Amino acid sequence: MSEVRIPATRKSAVPGILVPDWPAPPGVRSVVTTRIGGASHGPWATFNLGERVGDDPAAVLANHQRLAELLALPGPPQWLLQVHGAAAVAAAGDGLVRTGDSTWTRDAGLVCAVQSADCLPVLLCDRAGSVVAAVHGGWRGLAAGVMAQAVAAMAAPRSEEH
Known part of the structure; x- marks a missing residue:
């Protein structure tokens, strides 16, 4: 039986951001966010990016802006x-x-x-x-x-x- 390698995910230098370990071509980035490091409270605490789940829209907007800043999105x-x-x-x-x-x-x-x-x-x-x-x-x-x-x-x- 051959061994199957499942790509790992590593933590980035930014809390709450995970970087999939996959063989992406140059210029292609991917990340996965967690609940850590955002502005949301209550059941959405803290890094909720969903606009339609009942969270405070201002908190979601702040989280979207934080994501763009953390990742230096174009x-x-x-x-x-x-x-x-x-x-x-x-x-x-x-x-x-x-x-x-x-x-x-x-x-x-x-x-x-x-x-x-x-x-x-x-x-x-x-x-x-x-x-x-x-x-x-x-x-x-x-x-x-x-x-x-x-x-x-x-x-x-x-x-x-x-």
């Missing part, structure tokens, strides 16, 4: 209104929330993001790092084909992008 992440479906959304970099369960881009400097609790955050890129995607892998979305939709969007010629 622009706002493409946040999604995740609906446990299969829609793939092109990242726009305009800070607007769009409905879908995956986001992707071919444009350097755009940030794709998904949120998960008991669902799978799946991060994809091609070997060159020229196209990336973040997929919210809940069971309903997986059954509806969210992974296939994300890969199809990544593979589509620019003239067919949606």
Whole structure:
């Protein structure tokens, strides 16, 4: 039987930020946040990034800003209104929330993001790092084909992008 290596996750120098140990191409970064280090209180304490869970909107905004500062993001992440479906959304970099369960881009400097609790955050890129995607892998979305939709969007010629 051959050994299967499961990629580890290492802590970054920033509390509450984990960096997956995966062989990403140059220019492709990925992180996972934890609950540590934010402005939220109560059941959302402390680094809640979800806007639709009942947390104080000012605290969530502060957490979004903190994330952007901690990671020196080139622009706002493409946040999604995740609906446990299969829609793939092109990242726009305009800070607007769009409905879908995956986001992707071919444009350097755009940030794709998904949120998960008991669902799978799946991060994809091609070997060159020229196209990336973040997929919210809940069971309903997986059954509806969210992974296939994300890969199809990544593979589509620019003239067919949606």
